[in-house]
Amino acid sequence: MMGTGKTTVGRALATKLGYRFVDTDEIITQVTQQSISEVFATSGEAAFRQIETQVLAKVCAYTHLAIATGGGVVLQRENWSYLHHGLIVWLDAPTELLSTRLSADDTRPLLQTGDLRSQLETILQQRQPLYSQADLRVVVTSEETPEQLATRILQEIPQVLKQPSTLPQS
Ligand SMILES: Nc1ncnc2c1ncn2[C@@H]1O[C@H](COP(=O)(O)OP(=O)(O)OP(=O)(O)O)[C@@H](O)[C@H]1O
Numbered sequence: 001m002m003g004t005g006k007t008t009v010g011r012a013l014a015t016k017l018g019y020r021f022v023d024t025d026e027i028i029t030q031v032t033q034q035s036i037s038e039v040f041a042t043s044g045e046a047a048f049r050q051i052e053t054q055v056l057a058k059v060c061a062y063t064h065l066a067i068a069t070g071g072g073v074v075l076q077r078e079n080w081s082y083l084h085h086g087l088i089v090w091l092d093a094p095t096e097l098l099s100t101r102l103s104a105d106d107t108r109p110l111l112q113t114g115d116l117r118s119q120l121e122t123i124l125q126q127r128q129p130l131y132s133q134a135d136l137r138v139v140v141t142s143e144e145t146p147e148q149l150a151t152r153i154l155q156e157i158p159q160v161l162k163q164p165s166t167l168p169q170s
């Protein structure tokens, strides 16, 4: 979800892993030469989603790469086949924390109309069933730094990887 820290924590995670890092929103701004808000304003959300899928399709093929996506990547069914090239981490943060973080931020076009808190609640409610399809859910609180969260993600990843004993015998 927007503001949970995908970009910030994803970058810290990549550093700890010795992986490269990309952010699909950053790639979109590079290829379109527009900010995310400008893409939404000039081409619309549907066009943005198409570009996002094209970018995801390219980057998901790489190994040793941590990818931060946009929060709406879960909305397109075909994106899931790309996401499943890797291990999908859901940063789950309460709307109260998100609204504190994003109240002074005007870079997210879907949050520019109406009351921020209720917009976040509405979007989160719609997407919760999709986010919950991730491989690993990490609950975000205001207490942990991005580096601490990245460490916790690394600690929790082995628990969602299949143990050799649970794999079918060949
Ligand atoms: N663990 C954290 N502690 C404190 N601030 C944080 C933490 N994680 C992220 N932030 C801050 O919250 C804001 C949103 O973070 P970020 O841009 O990484 O979110 P995002 O999930 O990538 O959002 P989007 O989906 O819109 O790209 C930023 O100002 C970032 O510095």
Ligand SMILES: O=C(O)C1=C[C@@H](O)[C@@H](O)[C@H](O)C1
Pocket (backbone or CB within 6 Å): 001, 002, 025, 036, 069, 070, 071, 072, 073, 107, 108, 109, 110
């Ligand atoms: O959650 C979303 O739908 C979005 C999240 C951002 O990362 C951007 O991809 C854009 O603002 C849309």
Ligand SMILES: [Mg+2]
Pocket (backbone or CB within 6 Å): 006, 007, 008, 023, 025, 068, 069, 070
């Ligand atoms: Mg981001």
